[in-house]
Amino acid sequence: xxxxxxxxxxxxxxxxxxxxxxxxxxxxxxxxxxxxxxxxxxxxxxxxxxxxxxxxxxxxxxxxxxxxxxxxxxxxxxxxxxxxxxxxxxxxxxxxxxxxxxxxxxxxxxxxxxxxxxxxxxxxxxxxxxxxxxxxxxxxxxxxxxxxxxxxxxxxxxxxxxxxxxxxxxxxxxxxxxxxxxxxxxxxxxxxxxxxxxxxxx
Numbered sequence: 001x002x003x004x005x006x007x008x009x010x011x012x013x014x015x016x017x018x019x020x021x022x023x024x025x026x027x028x029x030x031x032x033x034x035x036x037x038x039x040x041x042x043x044x045x046x047x048x049x050x051x052x053x054x055x056x057x058x059x060x061x062x063x064x065x066x067x068x069x070x071x072x073x074x075x076x077x078x079x080x081x082x083x084x085x086x087x088x089x090x091x092x093x094x095x096x097x098x099x100x101x102x103x104x105x106x107x108x109x110x111x112x113x114x115x116x117x118x119x120x121x122x123x124x125x126x127x128x129x130x131x132x133x134x135x136x137x138x139x140x141x142x143x144x145x146x147x148x149x150x151x152x153x154x155x156x157x158x159x160x161x162x163x164x165x166x167x168x169x170x171x172x173x174x175x176x177x178x179x180x181x182x183x184x185x186x187x188x189x190x191x192x193x194x195x196x197x198x199x200x201x202x
Contacts, residue, residue: 009131009152011124015159018120022113022167025106029174033103038181039070044188047074051081051195069099070185074192081196088196092189099185103178107171114168121160128153 031037047064065075076095080088131149 009124009127009148009156011120011127011152011156012159014120015117015124015156015163018113018117019159019163022110022117022163025110025113026166026170029106029110029170032105033174033177033181035181038068038103039184040068043068043070044074044191047078047192048195051078051192069103069181070188072099073185073189077189077192077196085193085197088193092193096182096186096189100178100182103181104175107174107178110167110171110174114164114171117163117167118160121157121164124156124160125153128156 061075061079064071064078072095073092076092077088080091083091128149128151131152132146133149
């Protein structure tokens with residue numbers, strides 16, 4: 001591996017740093033976007049039961065909000081259960097925006113890397129071409145310098161594409177996962193809000 005990095009020249013270090021950042025983001029998002037972490041199983045049913053039994057005290061709501069992103073949204077509805085629908089929905093939307101931001105955190109960086117990595121590879125290609133032209137001499141070029149320029153150009157191009165493909169693929173995957181979570185949380189929040197509204201009307 002060190003031989004490849006040496007053959008690819010100094011521009012490859014930009015791509016190495018980019019690949020480390022990409023891997024770190026992918027691992028962090030895999031851990032953060034686990035279903036059991038975002039939407040614990042049975043949580044909506046537990047909250048509905050608390051509301052039905054009128055056991056939604058401040059301490060229970062606080063524990064609920066700290067437990068998971070879905071818990072934050074459902075806890076906000078429960079905390080404002082005595083307010084009118086307009087006030088309650090406004091409070092939930094505010095919390096929902098923060099939850100959405102946290103679920104989408106680092107995904108723009110992943111999308112940016114998928115665009116920048118090929119450009120960094122192209123930059124390395126240009127550096128390699130400069131090496132190639134520097135090796136040209138009408139009286140006879142230096143084969144070693146020519147070979148080094150070619151290796152710099154090819155390695156950097158290949159590494160740039162190699163980083164961009166998984167960055168783009170995981171960005172799309174995580175985006176679709178976040179959209180699924182947000183859709184599910186919105187649906188569960190609407191269900192809880194309707195229950196509270198019916199209880200208030202009776």
